[in-house]
Amino acid sequence: MPTRTPAVQATALTKIYGTGDARVIALDGVTVDFHRGQFTAIMGPSGSGKSTLMHCVAGLDRPDLGAIRIGDAELGELSDDQLTALRRDRVGFIFQAFNLLPTLTALENITLPFDLAGRPPDQTAVDRVVDVVRLRDRLGHRPSQLSGGQQQRVAVARALVTNPEVVFADEPTGSLDSAASTELLGFLRRCVDEFEQTVVMVTHEPSAAAFADRVLFLTDGRLVDELTAPTADRVLDLMKSLEKVTS
Numbered sequence: 001m002p003t004r005t006p007a008v009q010a011t012a013l014t015k016i017y018g019t020g021d022a023r024v025i026a027l028d029g030v031t032v033d034f035h036r037g038q039f040t041a042i043m044g045p046s047g048s049g050k051s052t053l054m055h056c057v058a059g060l061d062r063p064d065l066g067a068i069r070i071g072d073a074e075l076g077e078l079s080d081d082q083l084t085a086l087r088r089d090r091v092g093f094i095f096q097a098f099n100l101l102p103t104l105t106a107l108e109n110i111t112l113p114f115d116l117a118g119r120p121p122d123q124t125a126v127d128r129v130v131d132v133v134r135l136r137d138r139l140g141h142r143p144s145q146l147s148g149g150q151q152q153r154v155a156v157a158r159a160l161v162t163n164p165e166v167v168f169a170d171e172p173t174g175s176l177d178s179a180a181s182t183e184l185l186g187f188l189r190r191c192v193d194e195f196e197q198t199v200v201m202v203t204h205e206p207s208a209a210a211f212a213d214r215v216l217f218l219t220d221g222r223l224v225d226e227l228t229a230p231t232a233d234r235v236l237d238l239m240k241s242l243e244k245v246t247s
């Protein structure tokens, strides 16, 4: 069983965009822990603050109030350069648009985090992720020579190869068909189950959220509900009831 130590702790996060009539409270005092070896999905209506929460917790954006801790690092105490190094070395990212470098091969894209850190690739880690995402016979291909599902598998391998403390995935299946989505979510699930990876994923799809251990629901910048051991049907029911409350 995974331990229940938080890999990431966010406390009382508030993020406000704009001023006057254009003022939007995107996050309104969100406190949440993401535990080591746990797969968490974040859901909620459009504009509820999912991306803002993920960007703040991942150190891509800074909250106006509140604190974020990744492992032993308090993000608010880091300079921009230290934050960049932390994101590079200790956090993995998977985006909807695969964000691969088109001139590099699949293997070069996967080992990019090592190049950026000025370190030689950890061959054992590279072999492990290449096998997890089943890309061994495509390593010499460039992104344009790969299917969408294969490109996202490269992005997943790149996110996992440094054995990061947490992987953040923002709508990772948004550009994939249903077979490729299921496969991708299966890879993420395996990494959680077999390697105690911590995964936090924003999604709109109940069937994707059902792969997680728990689902958090945001409405108007607040955490309003949570499901553990979710099924797609239970996620859908809860989303419908939240929409009724907020409409």
Ligand SMILES: Nc1ncnc2c1ncn2[C@@H]1O[C@H](COP(=O)(O)OP(=O)(O)OP(=O)(O)O)[C@@H](O)[C@H]1O
Binding pocket: 017, 018, 024, 025, 026, 044, 045, 046, 047, 048, 049, 050, 051, 052, 053
């Ligand atoms: N850079 C910005 N400037 C002004 N307002 C912003 C900015 N980014 C987000 N917002 C506003 O903050 C709120 C939360 O946005 P956010 O993108 O976090 O929502 P979301 O739940 O991820 O939405 P979606 O599901 O549509 O991607 C929205 O009202 C949005 O319009």
